[in-house]
Amino acid sequence: MTNHVPSAAESASARPHRLRNLTGLGCAAITVIGLLSAGAAQADTFVPLPDGRETGPGVTLTRVGEHATVSPSMAANGVGRVAWVTGTVAAEVTDAPRVERPGPYSSPGNGNGTNNSSTHGASQVNAGYIIGCQVSVGDKAITAGMSANVGTTSAGVSGSVGVQLGPGEVKLVQVGFKDILEPGRYAVGYRDFGIDLQGCGGYAQARSYAVVEIIGNNYSKTVLYGAPFSIG
CATH class of the missing domain: 1.20.5 (Single alpha-helices involved in coiled-coils or other helix-helix interfaces)
Known part of the structure; x- marks a missing residue:
């Protein structure tokens, strides 16, 4: 062969x-x-965020375990993005009037990022986020947004919320709240809460807030802000 x-x-x-x-x-x-x-x-972009603590009259307010994951929007239109946020806000309340039952709730949008506790007869702990389009969400932007009463968007039971935001605008997104009916520990926890931002063609920032309002003769408001972070 x-x-x-x-x-x-x-x-x-x-x-x-x-x-x-x-x-x-x-x-x-x-x-x-x-x-x-x-x-x-x-x-996706994972953003770790620091814990925080603030002490006010009759209350100690803390935030732990906060982080965000920033994703492109499902709308895929080039001007949208989604921030999935997680964290726990806790209020240790030592001085608050006892309330049997709070009155009717005011609608969101009563200013200062809260449900305006004084209007329904109960103290309250409230958590959410401040969102700005082409605005650095520092103390001045927060003050301007709150004093302008831009309104608070509430998520209800869906676990996510859509926000339409133009250049230079600041809006407040409420994640959750609890009434304080007597002294004790009250917490608002959230996991992968979605904030779908639309309409912002420039850069956007977000920053968490937590508010405790104590009603009564010794009314007080204690606010804890988180660290600002970019959402694209």
Whole structure:
């Protein structure tokens, strides 16, 4: 039995086939790399945030375990993004009037990021976020937003909320609250609460807030702000 040695003509005719195969592999590799790059551009961003503590008349207010995950909006329109926020706010209340039953609730939007506890006859702990479009959410922006009474958006029971925000605007998003009917410990916890921001073509910032209002003859309001973070 003799081994067949391909002639020069046969080798030359086989080269294009091998080149076509290699070229196909190269295109496939480039396609995979392209898909990986596109996926990386759309990746979520995890933002760890520091704990906080604030002491006021008759109350100690703390926030622990806060973090955010920033994602592209499902709307995929280039001007939207979503922040999924998690944290726990707790109020240790040592001085508050005892209340059997709070009165009718006022609607959200009564200013200062709260349900305006004094209008329904019970003290209250309240947690949420301040959102700004092309505004650095520092103390001045927060004060301006609250004094302008831009309104508070409440999520209800859905666990997420949509916010329409234009350049230079600041809005308050309420995550949750609890009435304080007597001295004790009260907590508002939330996990992966979604804030879907739309309409902001520039950069956006968010910052958590927690408020305790104590009604009665010794009315007081204690506010704890979180660290500002970018939501794209």
